[in-house]
Amino acid sequence: MPLSALSNSVLPLRPFRLIGGAGIALTIAALVILVLWSIAAAASNEPASARTSIDVPHLLAMTSIQAGLTTVLSLLVGTALAWALNRLRFPGRDLVVGLFASAIVTPGVVVAFGLLAVWGRSGWVNDTWQGLFGAPLNIPIFGLGGILAAHLILDGAFAARILLTRLDAVPTARLKTGQSLALSPWRRFAVIDWPAIRGTLPGLAAIIFLLAFTSFPVVLLLGGGPANQTLEVAIYTAVRLDFDLYGAVLLAMVQIGVCATIVLAAAAFAPVPPSLGPSRGQRWSDTGGARTAQWLVLVLSILGFALPLAAILVDGFGSGLGALLQRPVFWRSAGTSLVIATLSAALTLLLALGLGLGRAATRNLALRTGIAAPSYAYLAVPAVVLALGFFLLVRSLGIDPEFAAPAVIILANALLALPFAVATLSPPLDAIALSRGRLIRSLGLTGARQFTHIEWPLIGRDAGVVVALAFCFSLGDLGVIALFGTQDFATLPLLMVRALGAYRTNDAASIAAIMLCLTIAAFVTIPRLFGSSADARA
Amino acid sequence: MLVLEGLRYAHQGQPDGYSFSMTAAPGEVTAISGPSGSGKSTLLDLIAGFLTPIDGRLALDDVDLLPLPPEARPTSILFQSESLFEHLSAMHNVALGLPRGTPRPEAERKIHAALAEVGLPDIGRQRADTLSGGQKQRVALARTLLRNRPVLLLDEPFSALDDETRSTTRALVRSLTAAHGWITVLVSHHKDDIAALAARRYEIVDGKLSLP
Numbered sequence: 001m002p003l004s005a006l007s008n009s010v011l012p013l014r015p016f017r018l019i020g021g022a023g024i025a026l027t028i029a030a031l032v033i034l035v036l037w038s039i040a041a042a043a044s045n046e047p048a049s050a051r052t053s054i055d056v057p058h059l060l061a062m063t064s065i066q067a068g069l070t071t072v073l074s075l076l077v078g079t080a081l082a083w084a085l086n087r088l089r090f091p092g093r094d095l096v097v098g099l100f101a102s103a104i105v106t107p108g109v110v111v112a113f114g115l116l117a118v119w120g121r122s123g124w125v126n127d128t129w130q131g132l133f134g135a136p137l138n139i140p141i142f143g144l145g146g147i148l149a150a151h152l153i154l155d156g157a158f159a160a161r162i163l164l165t166r167l168d169a170v171p172t173a174r175l176k177t178g179q180s181l182a183l184s185p186w187r188r189f190a191v192i193d194w195p196a197i198r199g200t201l202p203g204l205a206a207i208i209f210l211l212a213f214t215s216f217p218v219v220l221l222l223g224g225g226p227a228n229q230t231l232e233v234a235i236y237t238a239v240r241l242d243f244d245l246y247g248a249v250l251l252a253m254v255q256i257g258v259c260a261t262i263v264l265a266a267a268a269f270a271p272v273p274p275s276l277g278p279s280r281g282q283r284w285s286d287t288g289g290a291r292t293a294q295w296l297v298l299v300l301s302i303l304g305f306a307l308p309l310a311a312i313l314v315d316g317f318g319s320g321l322g323a324l325l326q327r328p329v330f331w332r333s334a335g336t337s338l339v340i341a342t343l344s345a346a347l348t349l350l351l352a353l354g355l356g357l358g359r360a361a362t363r364n365l366a367l368r369t370g371i372a373a374p375s376y377a378y379l380a381v382p383a384v385v386l387a388l389g390f391f392l393l394v395r396s397l398g399i400d401p402e403f404a405a406p407a408v409i410i411l412a413n414a415l416l417a418l419p420f421a422v423a424t425l426s427p428p429l430d431a432i433a434l435s436r437g438r439l440i441r442s443l444g445l446t447g448a449r450q451f452t453h454i455e456w457p458l459i460g461r462d463a464g465v466v467v468a469l470a471f472c473f474s475l476g477d478l479g480v481i482a483l484f485g486t487q488d489f490a491t492l493p494l495l496m497v498r499a500l501g502a503y504r505t506n507d508a509a510s511i512a513a514i515m516l517c518l519t520i521a522a523f524v525t526i527p528r529l530f531g532s533s534a535d536a537r538a
Numbered sequence: 539m540l541v542l543e544g545l546r547y548a549h550q551g552q553p554d555g556y557s558f559s560m561t562a563a564p565g566e567v568t569a570i571s572g573p574s575g576s577g578k579s580t581l582l583d584l585i586a587g588f589l590t591p592i593d594g595r596l597a598l599d600d601v602d603l604l605p606l607p608p609e610a611r612p613t614s615i616l617f618q619s620e621s622l623f624e625h626l627s628a629m630h631n632v633a634l635g636l637p638r639g640t641p642r643p644e645a646e647r648k649i650h651a652a653l654a655e656v657g658l659p660d661i662g663r664q665r666a667d668t669l670s671g672g673q674k675q676r677v678a679l680a681r682t683l684l685r686n687r688p689v690l691l692l693d694e695p696f697s698a699l700d701d702e703t704r705s706t707t708r709a710l711v712r713s714l715t716a717a718h719g720w721i722t723v724l725v726s727h728h729k730d731d732i733a734a735l736a737a738r739r740y741e742i743v744d745g746k747l748s749l750p
Contacts, residue, residue, distance in 0.1 A: 435620060438608075438615070438617075439615075439620065441607075441609050442608055442614065453634065458625055
């Protein structure tokens with residue numbers, strides 16, 4: 001039963017939660033409007049520059065083609081991998097499932113660098129090939145192929161983790177019926193698995209298309225030139241390299257239009273909840289050719305996903321690390337990255353908690369929608385566009401962008417993580433209100449007591465997931481810092497891209513390795529820290 | 539005395555609705571029976587304040603209860619399940635029945651005494667999700683003791699229990715009701731529960747309470 005269908009008086013009266021949630025929703029809605037207004041105002045004020053030679057139809061076509069191909073391939077790979085993981089039981093399975101789950105937080109810039117480390121001109125494969133046969137193997141890592149490979153690693157693994165949850169949730173009774181009917185592996189997929197996952201596919205496809213459509217660091221690093229440029233990279237190029245604000249604003253409006261259409265379309269599909277917990281798998285294993293196929297899919301997927309990450313660690317912690325650690329700019333950037341990611345994650349949690357608690361405090365459908373909806377608007381405003389909007393807004397207010405940069409980056413990163421945070425925290429808060437609202441009310445618990453004794457112990461781990469996601473998103477962000485960064489103000493991803501641009505590959509490798517370790521450490525430890533803090537309250 | 543006079547309520551789309559009139563006395567169990575969907579839980583929700591009646595009167599010792607929100611009503615309620623917060627220890631669950639700010643030594647003394655009164659002196663530190671069905675209901679009764687509200691509402695509280703546990707939990711409800719002078723209102727469709735506990739009985743027929 002949805003919360004909106006509850007009878008009156010069942011939910012505890014929490015006016016401050018409602019006011020807080022509504023206040024946050026109004027503030028973030030106002031920010032979206034301000035950003036869009038800044039972009040629209042700039043479009044009408046800036047004269048069409050003589051240098052504007054942006055080919056919007058070409059960019060739109062390129063972006064759509066790569067996002068479309070990414071979506072189709074990711075769903076195919078994700079389905080095959082989820083199918084294999086669901087059937088196979090082996091030592092270390094939890095670790096492998098965790099590895100694929102970490103795709104959601106692995107920075108695109110790190111994966112792109114990992115691909116270069118394996119498949120690039122000086123990568124492992126080419127070096128080995130040249131050592132064996134004396135001639136280089138020309139693998140087209142720059143261009144559409146490289147972009148698709150990087151997206152496939154990130155989005156294919158993400159899809160697999162989501163679909164695995166659906167397969168794990170198949171009721172035991174249905175499996176027993178299938179087993180007693182001696183269904184063949186293929187018939188089992190058609191009769192039991194496909195109905196379990198097909199409802200998730202449209203929503204998942206929309207999310208992957210959106211992620212690929214707005215992908216910035218992967219295309220920046222692996223695009224290989226204007227032929228494969230996407231809208232997001234073109235906006236960055238227009239602002240930072242060509243100083244063509246008119247062109248940037250034009251592209252931003254096209255980008256927002258397309259993203260908003262996808263978000264609205266996605267809203268019609270079944271929601272795709274984040275899936276980061278353990279997978280229980282199934283006891284009914286397939287045999288014969290299907291089992292061989294499952295092992296093949298699993299081994300290839302692990303190689304495809306883990307090899308670039310392993311290459312980053314091996315190359316990054318090699319000889320170049322010592323030199324990097326002696327550079328003051330590295331320590332400055334690392335400190336900046338950690339401070340920004342920590343503050344941004346804390347802000348995300350506060351905003352998401354405020355929205356989630358406010359939403360769960362009412363059964364009024366319009367109010368519940370009104371409180372949650374503004375946070376989802378940030379799905380339609382990609383990082384570079386949001387940064388551009390803030391850049392224009394700050395400039396129009398007469399504030400030096402350099403001065404505003406830290407606050408803007410923290411705020412922008414928090415807003416970009418907010419849709420995931422609200423989607424993670426709202427369902428458990430709603431469930432508590434739904435199942436325990438009457439008991440809480442009949443006991444006359446205060447709001448503070450309800451939060452500390454009932455809600456926080458139950459959502460602590462989810463809050464940890466939110467903080468970990470927001471921390472990792474912010475740590476890997478390149479879209480916002482790319483517009484606001486300066487020589488003196490940089491984060492690790494920006495420092496890495498600069499190192500690559502200056503052909504200091506060893507530095508870039510070491511930064512990528514450090515970012516990867518920080519990301520995985522945060523992803524693994526933060527939810528546990530929050531979980532144990534919540535357990536301590538129980 | 540708890541008095542309901544022409545307390546009327548209708549769910550959305552329900553043409554006739556309910557009309558409840560009854561009295562319940564302190565120190566005894568008043569049982570309400572009726573088939574599934576007859577309105578037994580609706581009656582408890584009206585007394586507890588989770589539902590607002592269309593009209594009628596609800597009073598405890600001539601004090602009108604209808605203006606009071608659920609948390610201010612002189613009632614405690616026990617459900618068939620989910621009467622406890624599973625993630626908290628038994629002690630912690632019982633502690634939620636104490637007023638906020640109760641000094642720790644006093645709270646611990648009261649919690650131990652309440653758990654001892656329901657026959658569970660040693661399970662305070664166990665998490666609620668590790669307790670049996672009967673133990674959970676006893677812990678909820680211990681919390682009710684600390685809440686110290688004169689009206690106890692029981693919504694099919696024995697349905698999930700096995701025969702032996704059911705019998706001992708019923709005996710506990712009867713003795714606590716008598717000892718503390720509670721006005722206990724039990725809704726159940728189990729005839730043996732009603733036979734074992736009820737001093738006064740009502741049956742819901744066609745949305746109205748009647749004496750059987």
